[in-house]
Amino acid sequence: MKIEGIIFDWAGTTVDFGCMAPVRAFMDSFAANGVTVTEEETRKPMGMLKRDHIRTMLSMDRIGEAWKDANGSAWAEEDVEKVYSHFEPELLSTLANYSKVKPGVIETVAKLRAMGLAIGSTTGYTDVMMDIVVKAAADQGYEPDCWFSPDSTDGKGRPYPYMIFKNMMKLGLSDVRCVVKVGDTVSDIREGKAAGVWSVGIIDGSSVMGLNEDQFNALSEEEKTQKRQDVRAVFEGAGADYVIQNITELPAVVEAIQHR
Structure with missing residues (x-):
């Protein structure tokens, strides 16, 4: 079965390093x-x-x-x-001021699109908040094919699966097994699991790690390793199918899923 689409979270996943x-x-x-x-x-x-x-x-x-x-x-x-x-x-x-696109996002999204994948997104922000974030991200070159907030699902946001289903309808994705949800919080993982899609946690710049980019870069390699292990344990405990260090590892995860 071929993966047809990726559904990203926003803050902490594709923008706003550390979800600050x-x-x-x-x-x-x-x-x-x-x-x-x-x-x-x-x-x-x-x-x-x-x-x-x-x-x-x-x-x-x-x-x-x-x-x-x-x-x-x-x-x-x-x-x-x-x-x-x-x-x-x-x-x-x-x-x-907190809508800077995270490192590797633009290049990785381009690679995923070259693989034939649609790019959707969900968020815990409202539509009014997203109007600001979406414009700022687009100005930097990141623009998913669609996005849905809890405003589009009668206020039923994460961990309910309905924003994912809205993305699937909009993008014409045929089966939950053909969809990968990527996020930086336990709520993201639970959203993906509730929808029955592949659920992926992203470590660096995540809300679970809770460090901005400067704080993260100031860590020693040993400290980074320990922090990453701690975050990985949280995502795995929440039921993540895969946990990746940063977004650049996502195309390899898609290929791994397709080979299973």
């Missing part, structure tokens, strides 16, 4: 409501629809207790909107 844009916005939005959250806590739900991300963070035991202490009562659904009302404008104001 949402992290500070989430942390500042909780701080504005009297709750200090850590970067580790913030990154755990990464890749989800942003309201679902906030809801998941509020459901964490420590954050839930901190919210109660700061606000006088346990969090409720309206508090999700309260945090989001800070989050969205803050993210929109900085998003263009």
Whole structure:
């Protein structure tokens, strides 16, 4: 069976090395409501629809207790909107600064297209956020054939499979076994598994690693090796079919799948 299409995530996978844009916005939005959250806590739900991300963070035991202490009562659904009302404008104001295309993306996508593959994409961003990211990426030479946010699936983002199915319909992909989903978060892996497609985790520049490009390049080779091993374990634990160090390894994965 021949692979027909690749469906990429955006932040942390094809743009925004380290998936840095949402992290500070989430942390500042909780701080504005009297709750200090850590970067580790913030990154755990990464890749989800942003309201679902906030809801998941509020459901964490420590954050839930901190919210109660700061606000006088346990969090409720309206508090999700309260945090989001800070989050969205803050993210929109900085998003263009965090839309740099990651190393190797443009060359690898060209190689995949030369192999006859369609290029789709899914995201945890909303359409309004994506308008900024898509334009910035296109200006740098990266432009997938299509993209879908949770806005196109009635708010059912990752780990639901529906954005992948939207891509498959748009691109005319014939079978889930002919599709590869590539992402940098556990939510990405789960999205791919839920859809029944091949699910690939990408290590360098991922949200799971949580380092920007300068921080990553400052690591020693021994530190890089350890970080990569740690991220690989997370993706494999989530059920990834393949885990790659960076995007340039993806064409070889496609060939390996086709030889199975």
